[in-house]
Amino acid sequence: MKTVHKNKKPQRPGAAQGNFYKPILNAIGPGMNERIQKLRKLSFEAEPSLSIERALIQTEFYKYNYGKYSIPVLRSLNFLEICKQKTIYLGDGELIVGERGPKPKAVPTFPELTCHSVEDFNVLNTREMQRYTISQQDIDIYKNEVIPYWSGKTMRERIFSHVPKEWSSAYEAGLFTEFMEQRAPGHTALDGKIYKCGMVDFKKRIQEEIKKLDFLNDFEATDKKEQLDGMMISCDAVILFAERHADLAEELSLKESDPARIKELQKIAEVCRRVPAKAPRTFYEAIQMYWFVHLGTITELNGWDAMNPGHFDQHLAPFYEKEIAEGTLTRNEAKELLSCFWIKVNNHPAPPKVGITAKESGTYNDFTNINIGGVKQDGSDGVSEVSYIMLEIVEELHLLQPGNSVHVSSKTPDRFLKEACKVIRQGHGYPSIFNPDIYIPEMLRQGKSLEDARQGGCSGCIEVGAFGKEAYILTGYLNVPKIIEITLNNGINPLSGKQVSIETGDPRNFKSYEELYEAFKKQLNYIVNQKILVSNYIDRMFAKYSPATFLSVVIDDCISKGKDYYNSGPRYNTNYIQCTGLGTVTDSLAALKKHVFEDKTVSMDAILNAVSKNFEGEEILRQAILNKTPFYGNDENYADAIALQVYNDLFEVIDGKPNTKGESFHLNMLSTTCHVYFGKVMGATPNGRLAHKSISDGTSPSHGADTNGPSAVIKSLTKIDQVKSGGTLLNQRFLPSLLKRDEDLMKLSHLVRSYFALGGHHIQFNIVDTATLIAAQENPEDYKDLLVRMAGYSDYFNDMNADLQQEVIDRTENESF
Amino acid sequence: MSTGLIFDIKKYAINDGPGIRLTVFFKGCNLSCQWCHNPESMSPKIQKMYNAKKCIGALSCVDNCPNDALKMTSKGIVTDYNSCNLCGKCAEVCPTKAFEMLGATILISDLIKKIDNEAIFFDQSGGGVTFSGGEPLMHSNYLLEALKECGKRMYHRVVDTTAFASLETVLEVAKNTELFLIDLKVMNSEKHKEFTGVSNEKILSNITELAKTDCEIIFRIPLIKGVNTSEDNIRETASFMNSLEGNRKMINLLPYHSVAENKLVKLGKAADFVEFETPIGNEINNIISQFKSFGITASVGG
Secondary structure, eight states, X not given: OOOOOOOOSOOOTTTTTOXXXXXXXXXXXXXXXHHHHHHHHHHHHSOOEEEOHXXXXXXXXXXXXXXXXXXXXXXXXXXXXXXXXXXXXXXXXXXXXXXXXXXXXXXXXXXXXXXXXXXXXXXXXXXXXXXXXXXXXXXXXIIIIIHHHHTTTXXXXXXXXXXXXXXXXXXXXXXXXXXXGTSBSOOEEOOSGGGTOOHHXXXXXXXXXXXXXXXXXXXXXXXXXXXXXXXXXHHHHHHHHHXXXXXXXXXXXXXXXXXXXXXXXHHHHHHHHHTTTSOOOSHHHHHHHHHHHHHHHHHHOOBTTOEEOSSHHHHHHHHHHHHHHHTSOOHHHHHHHHHXXXXXXXXXXXXXXXXXXXXXXXXXXXXXXXXXXXBOTTSSBOOOHHHHHHHHHHHHHOOSSSEEEEEOOTTSOHXXXXXXXXXXXXXXXXXXXXXXXXXXXXXXXXXXXXXXXXXXXXXXXXXXXXXXXXXXXXXXXXXXXXXXHHHTXXXXXXXXXXXXXXXXXXXXXXXXXXXXXXXXXXXXXXXXXXXXXXXXHHHHXXXXXXXXXXXXXXXXXXXXXXXXXXXXXXXXXXXXXXXXXXXXXXXXXXXXXXXXIISOSSOHHHHHHHHHXXXXXXXHHHHHHHHHSOOTTSSOHHHHHHHHHHHHHXXXXXXXXXXXXXXXXXXXXXXXXHHHHHHHTOOOOTTSXXXXXXXXXXXXXXXXXXXXXXXXXXXXXXXXXXXXXXXXXXXXXXXXXXXXXXXXXXXXXXXXXXXXXXXXXXXXXXXXXXXXXXXXXXXXXXXXXXXXXXXXXXXXXXXXXXXXHHHHHHHHHHOOO | OOOOEEXXXXXXXXXXXXXXXXXXXXXXXXXXXXTOSOGGGTSSXXXXXEOGGGOOOOOHHHHHOTTXXXXXXXXXXXXXXXXXXXXXXXXXXXXXXXXXXXXXXXOHHHHHHHHHHTHHHHHHHTOEEEEESSOGGGGHHHHHHHHHHHHXXXXXXXXXEOOOSOHHHHHHHHTTOSEEEEEOOXXXXXXXXXXXXXXXXXXXXXXXXXXXXXXXXXXEEEEOBTTTOSHHHHHHHHHHHHXXXXXXXXXXXXXXXXXXXXXXXXXXXXXXXXXXXXXXXXXXHHHHHHHHHTTOEEEEOO
């Protein structure tokens, strides 16, 4: 019998493709015109599949060439070979062209980093969530051609064969993850240089640097020469890649009968002959320029978090304004081109992982995040007409990718924030909102110049970086609640019974809360050091064996330093450790502090016993903890002070630890969806959370812990000095009834302004859908924060009786805006 | 220092005046509207609420009640109000908050601290503090003190009232208030008395005097079919508004909602629930256009 998995916990509305949005009613689906509707439909409906083409080209290339060249030259020639041989796709009606795979949503593999097994493919091909299809024939070819060559030689295998035992046991216990075990360190956003220089210009600069090399006095000159040679070849590779699109467009134009399409194909050919070889002159060329650079980067290697254009509206605005003034472009044409770009990004699901994680649900999201608004390099307001066009596209297309965020400084006009709030109200979960007035100081604190910081922003999820000038490597998530768990078990992972960390004493013997906290700090320090040990090792592995010669062309100052993106070539080199679960940690510590050490209503032994048996038979104790503990997120100092202490200690332990590039590690409070995985590897926690349930995300309160409304949450979060991090995150759930009237939208925007005035980094609103409300009925304690506000009446969803809840659900279902 | 009995303080209140507000709900009302949304606000005494849904049968309330007033039954815990002296022990020991005490006296200084905590939201949104209830004018000394403290801090002040108080109180409060939200429940005095327990002459004359001050007034009408949705009542409401000094042309329509039942059950007063009928979309639109024909701007919600 087939098991039906009922997904009780609804996904984030963004992933659910817009739950309140009523798309324009036509047979094809949303979009500004028929072209966009068709392209969107194709992108939306295309099933993600795996393409073995890249792996085959690469394996063949390595077989004959490995050992002949220096590593950077080998890597760039490999990239050139892929650009030369790969299938070029040019779809019907497309204006912006280029796919990483042979067709939309066909994802290549990267066997040099990690090689999928036959078993991996079978899982990916058949699992219910996040499936990637692949034919049996392709699996067989992979098995015979690809797997035998790469077996034992992949980056992943080489890393795992070198990690210390202590690291492995902590890693297997789920105390942290390691990003680079499956993918290359990526996570890159660009600045404006590719709109001013083409590849030909970059080649000239590289050549000049080669000329300047001093082989007599610079002991690194040979290494630099090899790196710069590789960068030259990479420039040629993307030019060739574009030329092949031009050729195909011309070829298609000869076969085409529709005169309008013939003109379009000729235009595509003209654009692809211009960019990326030379700098773009028009809005159209500028978009296509970025897209070729994007494709180059994600074809060369499989960088985590793909690739970001950075402040795309700011880069495009000069082209837009010039052409509008000259009358060579209309607003609608610009919107159509941008819509085409949006759909292109959606055509690129993230490459799937290998190993056990293939069984877990992942995400198709490759985290390209378009920054909209913000401030310009000179500090002035960055909002332009292009920003508004982008918001319209986000609202109309509501695609999973690209992610998008609005950046609201004190200089940002209210109109822009209000338009963004309107999109938020549709319930896609996007855009998220960022505060340049805080993230610029975050970067200044890390040592960036003011101009570089202002050109920076947030890529991927919430992490900040200096766009176009920084390698900010996310090294993995830290499961801070799990560190509490092992502290309470004297270094033993209670789920396996194995010793996974140092001994810090049996907590039953602790006389005070301070003693408990000291033990936690020791554990934290030990685990962070384990993580950094291996991170540093991996960093050197990539620097030596897997340089990103193409990406290095477009990131300052790789050319002038003659060094790779992975080898301290960028102007700034940061390693982040992303800490999760501040809410769960704070609430657990608050519960122990209050009930065990202060009120003494329950002994440490009793609470640990209850936790170890997942509160079975201990519901009264669990309820007392849930209802009588001051939890984080309510603007109450008891818990907020603990959160502040934990945050400051995370900072102390992580910030400033040296990385391999002469710079340092920084703290980041990001979780993405990792808090779900981290919850799965944990037993119950003293805050009343049951075993295997999700922990709290980065810095948001635990689900259901905040019961005093959003303003109290904001006050709690701003008690931590967010400038010391490289990003915090706050997710807030809102019922649609809180955003009914236009006036409510203004109030939402004022709530955002208040958070930012107090020093908040990021906020995101999830407008809850019917599925969430039904889940709230089933698991009330996780949803205590759902506020229902009506004129003259206000209540929490969970405090309402079933009939009233049903009414709220019905209204949520029916209300459209 | 005077005290006032308060049963709730709501943050991020977005329906009680301009901007983001903090709303203070006083306990006790001198009207007894049959449709009242907040029946827990009516009694000027501390009350107890019991939510059977939350009760897990821990029985700590029964075990700890100093007056033996509680009994476990098939429908959950039942309170014998002859023995119960509302000491609050049950709420203190209940692990699930199935018992909650309603109403607490809060020192002005503590109230102001809570209000100050939200100042950033007022500043950013043009919001402020709303005093609602119950009937805030029943606690006029405390209210005035709180209003004056808020005034010193330049917070925008709203009083949400029935205007059923002495004229002197109304005018004194008006000196310390920017905006009044006032219900015009039904214009016919007999009907008013039938449904709210008091006739409306005093209310209307207070409003007439209040309209002579600089205070802003927004009226509200809880729309209840068969009580105040008739053409006559809308016309009389509009002409009363038009008779006032100043520009008093705004009214919010609050369609009736049966939310009170849930709360009455928790108060142990399920029998007091009277169900009324809510006007539907079209009827509401008609009322809006009727108001419009008299030069009054009506909008749903507020």
